[in-house]
Amino acid sequence: xxxxxxxxxxxxxxxxxxxxxxxxxxxxxxxxxxxxxxxxxxxxxxxxxxxxxxxxxxxxxxxxxxxxxxxxxxxxxxxxxxxxxxxxxxxxxxxxxxxxxxxxxxxxxxxxxxxxxxxxxxxxxxxxxxxxxxxxxxxxxxxxxxxxxxxxxxxxxxxxxxxxxxxxxxxxxxxxxxxxxxxxxxxxxxxxxxxxxxxxxxxxxxxxxxxxxxxxxxxxxxxxxxx
Numbered sequence: 001x002x003x004x005x006x007x008x009x010x011x012x013x014x015x016x017x018x019x020x021x022x023x024x025x026x027x028x029x030x031x032x033x034x035x036x037x038x039x040x041x042x043x044x045x046x047x048x049x050x051x052x053x054x055x056x057x058x059x060x061x062x063x064x065x066x067x068x069x070x071x072x073x074x075x076x077x078x079x080x081x082x083x084x085x086x087x088x089x090x091x092x093x094x095x096x097x098x099x100x101x102x103x104x105x106x107x108x109x110x111x112x113x114x115x116x117x118x119x120x121x122x123x124x125x126x127x128x129x130x131x132x133x134x135x136x137x138x139x140x141x142x143x144x145x146x147x148x149x150x151x152x153x154x155x156x157x158x159x160x161x162x163x164x165x166x167x168x169x170x171x172x173x174x175x176x177x178x179x180x181x182x183x184x185x186x187x188x189x190x191x192x193x194x195x196x197x198x199x200x201x202x203x204x205x206x207x208x209x210x211x212x213x214x215x216x217x218x219x220x221x222x223x224x225x226x227x
Contacts, residue, residue: 006054012097014046016046056068056069058117060135064077067116074113082146084103087102087158089101099122102118103118106154107150108150162220166215166216167215168212175208178203
């Protein structure tokens with residue numbers, strides 16, 4: 001992680017912690033023992049997350065790609081890798097400081113592995129993915145062959161994630177229209193039989209789920225791979 005990103009992570013985590021702890025200490029009437037325990041627990045968790053986030057890494061060498069995650073270090077040999085590519089980050093929809101493009105490597109069986117910090121906030125992600133693909137094609141061995149089953153699983157996984165991203169995005173953009181629809185009963189009188197449907201909680205909750213489900217289903221159906 002670049003130093004500037006570390007500073008931003010510390011500041012944002014501190015602000016979030018203050019937002020939780022101040023009401024607990026000042027507004028809520030918790031026993032001192034509970035407040036102290038929660039404070040120490042929250043500070044410890046945030047400190048651990050910041051420390052680990054600074055240790056995350058993607059390392060490529062002659063043997064393969066090594067990724068250091070939050071809990072363990074994993075290695076993928078070049079001959080095991082089936083595909084390396086960049087993709088839109090679904091988390092960017094809800095997080096202002098999240099990368100919009102991230103990178104993955106797929107191994108045997110279509111298992112997907114995130115490549116930490118190979119994203120558009122830390123590197124030229126298009127260039128890095130191109131270089132990794134060139135290295136992979138050179139070092140995977142002359143007898144390397146693509147796993148057909150893995151290719152199908154990879155294609156299906158990409159379609160599922162695309163459908164999920166579209167579903168979340170459209171459901172978020174539908175919040176304002178659904179809110180306007182939920183407020184209609186305040187200004188207009190509707191027949192009594194429409195009351196269960198025009199209930200604001202039904203419109204907001206059910207509408208969000210419906211938009212998500214319909215969008216995800218349509219995107220999945222339109223991009224579903226054959227086989």
